[in-house]
Amino acid sequence: MLTNKIIPQEKGIDHTLKLLKEGYLFIPNRVKAYQSSIFETRLLGKKVICISGKHAAKLFYNEELFQRKGALPKRIQKTLFGVNAIQTMDDERHRHRRLFFLDLLNEAGQKRLVSITKIKWQMALRRWQATDEIVLLDEVKYILCEAVCEWAGVPLGQSEVKRRADDFYAMVNAIGAVGPKYWQGKRARTRTEACIKGLIEEVRTGKRHIVPHLALYQAATYKDLEGNVLDVQMAAIELINLLRPIIAISIFITFTALALYEHEDSKEKLGQGDERDLEMFVQEVRRYYPFAPFLGAIVRKNFIWRGCKFKKGTLVLIDIYGTNHNEDIWNAPYVFRPERFKDQGAHVFDFIPQGGGNLVTGHRCPGEGITIELMKVSLDFLIHKMKFDIPKQDLSYSLTNIPSSPRSGLIIRNIQPKY
Numbered sequence: 001m002l003t004n005k006i007i008p009q010e011k012g013i014d015h016t017l018k019l020l021k022e023g024y025l026f027i028p029n030r031v032k033a034y035q036s037s038i039f040e041t042r043l044l045g046k047k048v049i050c051i052s053g054k055h056a057a058k059l060f061y062n063e064e065l066f067q068r069k070g071a072l073p074k075r076i077q078k079t080l081f082g083v084n085a086i087q088t089m090d091d092e093r094h095r096h097r098r099l100f101f102l103d104l105l106n107e108a109g110q111k112r113l114v115s116i117t118k119i120k121w122q123m124a125l126r127r128w129q130a131t132d133e134i135v136l137l138d139e140v141k142y143i144l145c146e147a148v149c150e151w152a153g154v155p156l157g158q159s160e161v162k163r164r165a166d167d168f169y170a171m172v173n174a175i176g177a178v179g180p181k182y183w184q185g186k187r188a189r190t191r192t193e194a195c196i197k198g199l200i201e202e203v204r205t206g207k208r209h210i211v212p213h214l215a216l217y218q219a220a221t222y223k224d225l226e227g228n229v230l231d232v233q234m235a236a237i238e239l240i241n242l243l244r245p246i247i248a249i250s251i252f253i254t255f256t257a258l259a260l261y262e263h264e265d266s267k268e269k270l271g272q273g274d275e276r277d278l279e280m281f282v283q284e285v286r287r288y289y290p291f292a293p294f295l296g297a298i299v300r301k302n303f304i305w306r307g308c309k310f311k312k313g314t315l316v317l318i319d320i321y322g323t324n325h326n327e328d329i330w331n332a333p334y335v336f337r338p339e340r341f342k343d344q345g346a347h348v349f350d351f352i353p354q355g356g357g358n359l360v361t362g363h364r365c366p367g368e369g370i371t372i373e374l375m376k377v378s379l380d381f382l383i384h385k386m387k388f389d390i391p392k393q394d395l396s397y398s399l400t401n402i403p404s405s406p407r408s409g410l411i412i413r414n415i416q417p418k419y
């Protein structure tokens with residue numbers, strides 16, 4: 001077997017600034033330049049191997065070769081995910097922690113969240129009729145925040161909705177940030193953890209009564225492999241790992257509205273709201289528009305892949321954005337075409353907007369199903385239940401800001417229900 005293939009190496013001492021500058025395109029630009037789905041660079045002073053494409057994703061999700069412990073920078077843990085949470089776990093402990101998410105996001109759990117969200121959309125639509133215009137991204141954040149808090153049993157007064165939703169969003173917004181956006185995310189996490197910790201303590205001490213199937217109760221009583229409840233901080237972090245990403249779906253929903261505007265022909269094909277058509281449309285939104293750029297894992301033991309050496313302890317990044325726009329997988333990847341999902345199969349490693357691999361045992365996003373369902377409900381509202389105008393505004397989005405979203409937040413005007 002060929003074992004000494006040279007991995008293309010980016011010259012220079014460190015390329016962190018280039019990563020910040022190029023954002024979603026950092027890996028795809030180099031894959032193109034080196035004509036190679038694997039290359040080596042240096043980030044934050046360390047050697048990093050970047051890989052892209054379906055076969056690379058299959059490699060990345062091989063848990064015998066990769067671990068998550070040690071892969072996530074502390075600054076991302078301190079804002080987006082919480083310190084030492086599920087994203088950093090491996091093996092038995094990880095699979096056990098995942099049950100907390102998978103059980104709550106089962107079919108019944110998803111259905112209940114979808115029905116609550118529908119009601120919140122209807123209430124919002126009534127409110128919007130009395131206003132001149134709204135910023136869709138903000139309003140959807142509030143809809144989803146109200147819905148998920150109700151679903152989880154987390155109390156939320158009307159006057160707290162905006163603040164709570166903005167805090168959840170600030171954590172997401174801090175992901176690729178340095179400077180003020182990072183600090184906003186960090187402060188938002190401190191506030192949110194304090195609030196959720198208080199609620200968990202109330203459930204544990206019997207001060208707050210709550211039905212057992214709700215997420216707040218489950219977080220307060222979930223037991224680890226040794227049969228111990230999580231310490232209150234970790235219980236809060238994992239409950240936030242369930243709530244926060246629901247608010248993040250507002251970005252995909254805003255991109256869905258943008259897709260309706262930018263791709264009139266696809267909109268017409270949506271017809272009468274056939275479930276399958278709605279699903280193909282939202283799948284294409286998740287593929288076409290940027291969200292998560294890449295993911296990291298650490299090499300567990302030395303191995304050779306396609307003749308290239310991977311040394312134990314090396315950080316490896318899998319290219320999410322580039323894989324979802326890879327020409328070997330997707331015909332005309334930069335064309336928005338929902339029908340491409342008509343005959344595509346299981347998408348274990350080729351379509352990875354929310355990670356890949358096995359849903360039960362791996363790290364693949366446990367919220368993928370509910371993300372698709374909430375996007376479908378919202379698409380149905382946007383297209384079949386309301387009329388509105390889109391005034392002139394800056395609808396562009398950046399491929400260098402992570403996470404990206406339409407710059408204007410998508411302003412809509414003259415909102416009326418469709419009867």
Ligand code: HEM
Pocket residue numbers: 086087088098101105241242243245246248249250252291292295353354355356362363364365366367368370371
């Ligand atoms: C806004 C849409 C979403 C995007 C773009 C997204 C993206 C991702 C990605 C890329 C991963 C990493 C997969 C990996 O490490 O291999 C992930 C993991 C995760 N997601 Fe999502 N996600 C979304 C929505 C959700 C929702 C709605 C939930 C829960 C309600 C959720 C909960 C999680 C959790 C708990 C993990 C960690 C899984 C693990 O490490 O085992 N996500 N997500």
